Amino acid sequence: MEKILTGLLKYGSIFASVWITIGMILSMARGGSSNDHDRLADQLMGIGVVLLIALPVARVALIFMIFLFERDYIFAVISGTVLLIIATGFLAGVLASHITLM
Amino acid sequence: MSIGTPIYSLMICLTSLAAGLLGGILGMASGIFIIPALTLLFGLDIHYAVGAGLISVIGCSCGSAASAMENRLTNIRLAILLEIGTTLGALTGIILSGVFPESVLYLLFTVILLVSAHQMFLKRKKDHLPTGPESPADRWATKLRLNSSYPDPLLQCDVNYNVDRVFLGLFLMYGAGVVSSLLGIGSGVLKVPAMDSALRLPIKVSSATSNFMIGVTAAASAGVYYARGEILTGVAAPAALGSMIGAFIGSKILMRTSNSRIRTLFIIVLLILAVKMFLAAFPGKTFIG
Numbered sequence: 186m187e188k189i190l191t192g193l194l195k196y197g198s199i200f201a202s203v204w205i206t207i208g209m210i211l212s213m214a215r216g217g218s219s220n221d222h223d224r225l226a227d228q229l230m231g232i233g234v235v236l237l238i239a240l241p242v243a244r245v246a247l248i249f250m251i252f253l254f255e256r257d258y259i260f261a262v263i264s265g266t267v268l269l270i271i272a273t274g275f276l277a278g279v280l281a282s283h284i285t286l287m
Numbered sequence: 288m289s290i291g292t293p294i295y296s297l298m299i300c301l302t303s304l305a306a307g308l309l310g311g312i313l314g315m316a317s318g319i320f321i322i323p324a325l326t327l328l329f330g331l332d333i334h335y336a337v338g339a340g341l342i343s344v345i346g347c348s349c350g351s352a353a354s355a356m357e358n359r360l361t362n363i364r365l366a367i368l369l370e371i372g373t374t375l376g377a378l379t380g381i382i383l384s385g386v387f388p389e390s391v392l393y394l395l396f397t398v399i400l401l402v403s404a405h406q407m408f409l410k411r412k413k414d415h416l417p418t419g420p421e422s423p424a425d426r427w428a429t430k431l432r433l434n435s436s437y438p439d440p441l442l443q444c445d446v447n448y449n450v451d452r453v454f455l456g457l458f459l460m461y462g463a464g465v466v467s468s469l470l471g472i473g474s475g476v477l478k479v480p481a482m483d484s485a486l487r488l489p490i491k492v493s494s495a496t497s498n499f500m501i502g503v504t505a506a507a508s509a510g511v512y513y514a515r516g517e518i519l520t521g522v523a524a525p526a527a528l529g530s531m532i533g534a535f536i537g538s539k540i541l542m543r544t545s546n547s548r549i550r551t552l553f554i555i556v557l558l559i560l561a562v563k564m565f566l567a568a569f570p571g572k573t574f575i576g
Contacts, residue, residue, distance in 0.1 A: 194353035230524035241502035270374040278514030
């Protein structure tokens with residue numbers, strides 16, 4: 186179990202930082218001194234940010250599946266609860282932002 | 288300098304790199320230095336600084352959690368159980384952040400800085416104390432099979448440990464989660480002592496396990512901030528990148544040196560930051576550079 190999680194964390198964070206690096210280099214190369222926002226560069230960095238947020242959630246999801254696989258149902262429920270709390274918060278956040286937008 | 292320009296991003300990246308380096312050397316999360324840097328140096332609204340802080344906390348935690356797991360220091364079962372507390376706390380913190388005025392956030396941050404300084408002071412004193420006798424196990428800890436062991440490089444064998452007072456631990460983790468999402472820090476400064484005193488874990492295990500939880504806690508609140516559009520990519524992305532690189536380099540330095548003089552220096556830095564943040568809580572009366 187440790188091995189899979191270690192791999193996910195290590196390569197996941199490297200992957201996310203690569204996106205951010207590309208985005209930053211692109212914004213430097215394109216508009217070093219000008220003040221306009223570079224949309225593509227922003228989007229690339231955005232991908233990195235989203236990946237970073239998703240990484241720990243993916244980790245909990247993976248743990249959840251491992252516990253299910255090992256038939257450790259108590260801990261499957263516990264990790265499932267954590268996922269549920271995170272999902273609830275996210276949905277509430279989305280809903281709240283839509284209400285204020287309308 | 289306006290937000291989102293390449294120069295601005297680069298400055299934030301470099302500042303975060305320094306913050307991550309500081310945090311890494313001290314073995315704590317970079318958030319505690321990034322938030323003051325973003326608010327005091329860049330004059331960023333503390334709410335946006337919190338969003339960027341959370342993203343960089345996730346980055347640092349993922350990187351260091353991976354290496355701690357390779358050394359079998361992390362108690363994953365315990366971490367996932369305590370995460371119920373921290374994630375619930377994170378959601379509570381988000382609700383509170385809408386209610387609290389900015390000055391309360393600055394004051395709370397001041398308190399956290401003082402707590403960290405105090406802890407660093409204690410660490411300096413008991414660095415060479417041997418680990419205490421084995422603690423008794425909680426009934427629930429036994430039932431949930433939370434008790435475990437870790438390899439000790441000095442003794443060259445596995446050391447068994449028990450987990451005590453699980454419910455008190457859960458309650459304390461809830462509090463740590465609230466602080467984490469309010470201030471955009473990992474709040475490892477709160478988690479590690481909570482695990483030391485409530486659960487009576489060996490220090491290495493509690494810091495590795497706390498690091499593992501920090502990412503999930505921060506992601507729970509970062510997700511909400513992101514959904515509400517309160518995370519500025521132009522700030523958060525370079526901050527995360529910088530602090531990840533800084534933390535990586537810092538952790539390499541930590542392995543080589545653990546000097547008590549460096550600690551004293553950082554206690555002073557923390558105290559200065561505490562004063563600065565305290566003054567920033569009253570923008571009407573003082574001038575903030």
